[in-house]
Structure formats: structure tokens, C-alpha cells
Amino acid sequence: MQDHTPKPGTIAAAIIVPAVLVLLGAGCFSVADKLSNDAVLPVKTSVDVLNKAKTVTAEQSAKANEEAEMVSDDVSVALILTENTAVPAGADVQPGIVGCNDKVAYVKEHRAASTDSIVHDALMTLFSLKDSNRNDLYNALWQSDLAVDKIQSRDGVVTEVWLKGKTQSGGACDDPRIKAQIEATISRFKPKFKIFLNGTESAYRCLGDQSGECK
Helix, strand or coil: CCCCCCCHHHHHHHHHHHHHHHHHHHCCCCHHHHHHHHHHHHHHHHHHHHHHHHHHHHHHHHHHHHHHHHCCCEEEEEEEECCCCCCCCCCEECCCCECCCEEEEEEEEECCCCCCCHHHHHHHHHHHCCCCEECCEECCCCCCEEEEEEEECCCCCCEEEEEEEECCCCCCCHHHHHHHHHHHHHHCCCCCEEEEECCEHHHHHCCCCCCCCCC
16 A cells, blocks of 8 residues: 655645745745845945045045135136026036026136135135126125135034125025025035024025024
8 A cells, every 4th residue: 555644844845835935925024125135235335435436526626626726816706607698608617506597607706815715715706796797697696795704624624614794685596596606616615614604504594594484
């Protein structure tokens, strides 16, 4: 007579395989999840490496700009290329949109101050421009009365820019343009910075805010 009694290995497989399938279905562990997580790790690492490389490149570029312009009679300041305006000769237009579909453009202006801080000199040069149109580029700061109070870095990494005075905006489109001109002028030489206006960081941060909720 042929023996039809299941072998121990067969019995174990009959028990274990369904149990594993139940656990997978219940989400107790998932091979797919493990594979998915393993696939995400290299992507995240690549993004981190890319961001670090961008930071290093920005710092190197800023350092090169600072060294070149410290010994020049001219200094780069940021103005605004408004929408549908042709790019003037000599303007270095930056990527990204500000204001009302505008772009930031760097131009060289005769240095209005000469100190050991290129950021100070560039901002004072920018603030000295009192016409709204500079060779077909718009200057949203032309009505403002700003000056540099001090430039300092407490940790050797972040540059603190302390401004004083008042801004005069020409409207909703001008508010972001004013900030863009100031920030782009600084970031050309110092990519990591904080801006204070009349003694507080919030005064600058809330510049142009009409909600009354900015603090």
C-alpha cells in the first residue's frame, strides 16, 4: 500500500508560506517597501551632494566677485529688468522671476564708497542712485532714503547687514523689487546673510507687508 502521509517538510511549507503571505498582506513587513526605501536612499544622497556642491560653488563665486571688485573703481549693483524690456548692453540678467514678471540684472556703477567691506560699498552705491531708469533698467529704490549702518559677522559665516532709513515704494510690484535689489546686491558677494532695518530683523522681513500680521 502506498503511503499518503504528508512529509514533515511539506507540512511546514504548508503552514509557513500562507503565514508569510498573510504578514505581507497585513503590512507587517514588505519586500517591496524595503526595495523602495533602498531605491530612495541613493536619490536622497545625490540631492544632498548636489546641494552641497551648489553651496560650495556659490561661495567660491562670491569670493571671486569680492576679490575682483575690491580693487575696482566700479562695483556691481542689482537693478530690475522689467517684463518685455530688451536686455541692455552690459547687463548680467539673473534667472528667476521677481516683482511683476521681472528679473534681476547686475550692472557696474562707479563706486560711491571705498571701505574694507565690498557689501557696504555696493549697497551705498545702490542707494546713491536717485533716478528710476538706469540705461533701460528700473531702480525701485530711487525714492528711498537708505544707508548702511554696519556690516558684521559674529560667527564668520553669516554676514549681518544693518540698514537704516526708510523705503518708499511705488506700489505692489515695487515691494518685492526693492527687496530683490538689496538681497541680490548682497548675495553677489556674501551668499549667507541676514538683513536688519532700523535695528530689527522683522522690520526688514515685513517690508511691504500689508496684512498687518507680519512679525
